[in-house]
Amino acid sequence: xxxxxxxxxxxxxxxxxxxxxxxxxxxxxxxxxxxxxxxxxxxxxxxxxxxxxxxxxxxxxxxxxxxxxxxxxxxxxxxxxxxxxxxxxxxxxxxxxxxxxxxxxxxxxxxxxxxxxxxxxxxxxxxxxxxxxxxxxxxxxxxxxxxxxxxxxxxxxxxxxxxxxxxxxxxxxxxxxxxxxxxxxxxxxxxxxxxxxxxxxxxxxxxxxxxxxxxxxxxxxxxxxxxxxxxxxxxxxxxxxxxxxxxxxxxxxxxxxxxxxxxxxxxxxxxxxxxxxxxxxxxxxxxxxxxxxxxxxxxxxxxxxxxxxxxxxxxxxxxxxxxxxxxxxxxxxxxxxxxxxxxxxxxxxxxxxxxxxxxxxxxxxxxxxxxxxxxxxxxxxxxxxxxxxxxxxxxxxxxxxxxxxxxxxxxxxxxxxxxxxxxxxxxxxxxxxxxxxxxxxxxxxxxxxxxxxxxxxxxxxxxxxxxxxxxxxxxxxxxxxxxxxxxxxxxxxxxxxxxxxxxxxxxxxxxxxxxxxxxxxxxxxxxxxxxxxxxxxxxxxxxxxxxxxxxxxxxxxxxxxxxxxxxxxxxxxxxxxxxxxxxxxxxxxxxxxxxxxxxxxxxxxxxxxxxxxxxxxxxxxxxxxxxxxxxxxxxxxxxxxxxxxxxxxxxxxxxxxxxxxxxxxxxxxxxxxxxxxxxxxxxxxxxxxxxxxxxxxxxxxxxxxxxxxxxxxxxxxxxxxxxxxxxxxxxxxxxxxxxxxxxxxxxxxxxxxxxxxxxxxxxxxxxxxxxxxxxxxxxxxxxxxxxxxxxxxxxxxxxxxxxxxxxxxxxxxxxxxxxxxxxxxxxxxxxxxxxxxxxxxxxxxxxxxxxxxx
Numbered sequence: 133x134x135x136x137x138x139x140x141x142x143x144x145x146x147x148x149x150x151x152x153x154x155x156x157x158x159x160x161x162x163x164x165x166x167x168x169x170x171x172x173x174x175x176x177x178x179x180x181x182x183x184x185x186x187x188x189x190x191x192x193x194x195x196x197x198x199x200x201x202x203x204x205x206x207x208x209x210x211x212x213x214x215x216x217x218x219x220x221x222x223x224x225x226x227x228x229x230x231x232x233x234x235x236x237x238x239x240x241x242x243x244x245x246x247x248x249x250x251x252x253x254x255x256x257x258x259x260x261x262x263x264x265x266x267x268x269x270x271x272x273x274x275x276x277x278x279x280x281x282x283x284x285x286x287x288x289x290x291x292x293x294x295x296x297x298x299x300x301x302x303x304x305x306x307x308x309x310x311x312x313x314x315x316x317x318x319x320x321x322x323x324x325x326x327x328x329x330x331x332x333x334x335x336x337x338x339x340x341x342x343x344x345x346x347x348x349x350x351x352x353x354x355x356x357x358x359x360x361x362x363x364x365x366x367x368x369x370x371x372x373x374x375x376x377x378x379x380x381x382x383x384x385x386x387x388x389x390x391x392x393x394x395x396x397x398x399x400x401x402x403x404x405x406x407x408x409x410x411x412x413x414x415x416x417x418x419x420x421x422x423x424x425x426x427x428x429x430x431x432x433x434x435x436x437x438x439x440x441x442x443x444x445x446x447x448x449x450x451x452x453x454x455x456x457x458x459x460x461x462x463x464x465x466x467x468x469x470x471x472x473x474x475x476x477x478x479x480x481x482x483x484x485x486x487x488x489x490x491x492x493x494x495x496x497x498x499x500x501x502x503x504x505x506x507x508x509x510x511x512x513x514x515x516x517x518x519x520x521x522x523x524x525x526x527x528x529x530x531x532x533x534x535x536x537x538x539x540x541x542x543x544x545x546x547x548x549x550x551x552x553x554x555x556x557x558x559x560x561x562x563x564x565x566x567x568x569x570x571x572x573x574x575x576x577x578x579x580x581x582x583x584x585x586x587x588x589x590x591x592x593x594x595x596x597x598x599x600x601x602x603x604x605x606x607x608x609x610x611x612x613x614x615x616x617x618x619x620x621x622x623x624x625x626x627x628x629x630x631x632x633x634x635x636x637x638x639x640x641x642x643x644x645x646x647x648x649x650x651x652x653x654x655x656x657x658x659x660x661x662x663x664x665x666x667x668x669x670x671x672x673x674x675x676x677x678x679x680x681x682x683x684x685x686x687x688x689x690x691x692x693x694x695x696x697x698x699x700x701x702x703x704x705x706x707x708x709x710x711x712x713x714x715x716x717x718x719x720x721x722x723x724x725x726x727x728x729x730x731x732x733x734x735x736x737x738x739x740x741x742x743x744x745x746x747x748x749x750x751x752x753x754x755x756x757x758x759x760x761x762x763x764x765x766x767x768x769x770x771x772x773x774x775x776x777x778x779x780x781x782x783x784x785x786x787x788x789x790x791x792x793x794x795x796x797x798x799x800x801x802x803x804x805x806x807x808x809x810x811x812x813x814x815x816x817x818x819x820x821x822x823x824x825x826x827x828x829x830x831x832x833x834x835x836x837x838x839x840x841x842x843x844x845x846x847x848x849x850x851x852x853x854x855x856x857x858x859x860x861x862x863x864x865x866x867x868x869x870x871x872x873x874x875x876x877x878x879x880x881x882x883x884x885x886x887x888x889x890x891x892x893x894x895x896x897x898x899x900x901x902x903x904x905x906x907x908x909x910x911x912x913x914x915x916x917x918x919x920x921x922x923x924x925x926x927x928x929x930x931x932x933x934x935x936x937x938x939x940x941x942x943x944x945x946x947x948x949x950x951x952x953x954x955x956x957x958x959x960x961x962x963x964x965x966x967x968x969x970x971x972x973x974x975x976x977x978x979x980x981x982x983x984x985x986x
Contacts, residue, residue: 849907
């Protein structure tokens with residue numbers, strides 16, 4: 133024991149010495165966080181840089197050596213390091229791809245890769261940069277879908293991905309972007325329905341999604357957006373839909389642009405919105421000649437363009453040196469800053485009447501005098517968008533020593549105002565984008581590229597001291613580990629034999645020893661492992677009496693407190709239903725927590741819906757599985773005491789026994805339903821941290837954290853869609869609910885039905901699919917209750933035609949594979965579970981059980 137204390141003290145002292153020395157090295161203000169340095173090098177290696185703009189990224193320290201495009205905080209943060217604040221790689225002719233290592237720049241506020249040729253997908257790791265305020269990726273060749281994780285950036289103010297090749301749908305998670313003011317996603321291939329839940333964005337000002345492949349309908353809920361000024365959705369396909377009447381209530385809206393969207397009439401009364409510019413030309417509704425006020429005419433697209441004729445004819449004939457030119461008003465040679473911007477959604481089609489107003493707005497915004505700005509040209513582009521080329525000149529000072537250039541500080545200030553959208557917003561001119569900021573020769577040193585930086589003496593001393601301390605620490609750790617191994621071997625056997633002091637006898641389940649579990653699984657061999665999840669590994673085990681079981685062994689991060697674990701066992705042990713996986717027992721010896729369930733020989737429902745399944749399920753079998761799953765969940769909602777919400781229903785949590793009877797599994801994420809208060813009032817929901825599986829999550833629960841019985845209904849509806857289509861909830865950027873809804877609305881529902889399930893009665897399939905879509909409604913109140921789901925499935929079952937297939941064990945599908953159908957049976961097959969399931973018998977008699985928890 134004394135020896136153990138000595139080694140422990142040695143270890144603690146050495147660790148403290150090492151930490152102190154390394155911290156001393158880290159305090160050197162000339163060092164960028166090493167993790168960020170590594171990330172920057174990985175970012176560079178994934179890019180192709182033909183112009184060698186990033187050539188200095190191999191020299192010195194990113195922050196102190198002024199790596200091109202890397203801007204850092206001007207002081208060290210709490211960890212003693214410098215950190216990257218902005219990555220500005222605008223218009224550098226870069227190609228290649230975006231590295232996932234971008235996610236390691238965890239203090240960054242601005243990520244700017246605009247106007248390059250970068251391809252590949254947007255890394256989901258960008259969603260880890262919680263400090264990010266501006267995400268600027270427009271003007272590249274990016275493809276793939278939008279990562280769901282981008283919806284979890286709590287400080288994001290501006291999302292610009294326009295003019296890429298992004299496809300797929302808009303993630304529902306974007307409804308979490310409570311600080312975002314600008315969605316600029318135009319000129320891509322984004323498809324599907326605009327999520328109505330985006331109407332909850334409190335600060336959204338500009339919503340630009342024109343020139344995409346959007347379909348579905350215009351969300352009426354957008355009238356609830358409190359700050360929306362521009363809604364621009366031209367050149368999408370909302371075929372057969374109308375402009376919602378609620379849009380006449382959008383009092384702050386200044387521009388509604390819906391040209392060429394296949395919209396039908398009637399048009400709501402938009403005259404109630406003051407100063408609204410609406411553009412609807414190119415829609416079927418505009419075939420009515422009386423709607424010129426709304427639709428405009430062909431001449432509306434005849435925009436003006438202009439090249440400056442600002443004359444310097446009155447200036448002396450002497451030539452200005454290279455990079456300098458006459459400023460027209462004052463006739464002196466000065467070096468301008470050249471800026472190209474584009475107005476993305478201006479509120480006019482002729483710029484000339486507004487040119488002087490724009491000059492006043494811009495010079496006021498960037499704090500320059502009016503005569504320091506020259507508009508050299510403006511050109512209308514498709515959209516319509518207005519490209520404007522500017523020159524900014526320094527103030528004239530009558531001094532022979534004056535260089536007639538902006539000073540370094542002023543150049544940085546002006547550049548940052550354009551690049552970080554610090555110029556105040558103007559609703560007439562709409563949002564702008566920076567296309568280029570050109571620095572002529574006199575300004576080349578503003579963004580330095582060659583300053584050298586090395587390790588300071590303090591850092592070097594810290595590293596040497598840290599190395600010595602590390603050696604001492606390593607020696608201490610090796611000795612300590614040897615000692616601990618010796619002690620562990622002495623106590624391992626006795627520790628495994630001891631049960632916890634607080635273990636209690638729980639009726640109906642067996643308390644297994646660790647030795648019994650190890651024996652059943654051949655010491656948890658890999659050959660016995662049949663699954664793995666967030667809780668831990670799952671093993672197939674054979675108990676001493678020959679019973680085959682499934683053993684879920686918690687991994688270290690999933691261990692609960694002992695009391696909580698036993699409380700959950702007490703909660704699960706009384707749950708007995710034909711369509712629930714039964715809990716056989718548990719193991720709670722020191723250091724281990726295991727749950728023992730009955731073994732399901734036919735695996736998960738997902739296994740049988742996979743394209744790899746050799747024996748696809750027939751429609752009758754799929755319908756029976758749906759019935760069983762719904763009845764199991766209804767039991768949890770109404771018969772369990774206290775009632776339970778599952779909150780992780782999915783195809784992999786629906787297991788099939790040897791007779792293909794569906795059994796709902798995995799209550800590890802379950803949550804008790806609300807219980808009545810002293811007055812007998814039952815709350816409508818439980819507030820909880822969101823848990824579950826993407827693709828199955830109830831959108832309402834995801835956004836509000838309010839869990840209800842209808843959250844389980846939504847998840848089960850997704851499983852129903854899987855049963856009917858064979859598709860996965862999310863695959864290649866496509867969401868099963870959205871895809872089936874599109875097919876349903878277009879009258880093409882049979883195009884998405886799984887062809888591997890053989891023949892089926894079309895009327896039954898239609899009703900089943902309609903029920904599934906009602907379960908998946910975004911609005912909670914529009915979904916049926918679980919009791920109504922069970923009753924509707926019973927009705928569909930009674931509609932099934934009598935056929936020879938009922939008496940066959942299998943039939944051959946069109947694909948030549950074997951289709952699993954119901955086994956031969958009597959009336960029990962026609963009326964499943966009636967005599968066994970109380971909830972089911974109530975439903976057959978027409979009585980709908982209440983959802984009020986007991």
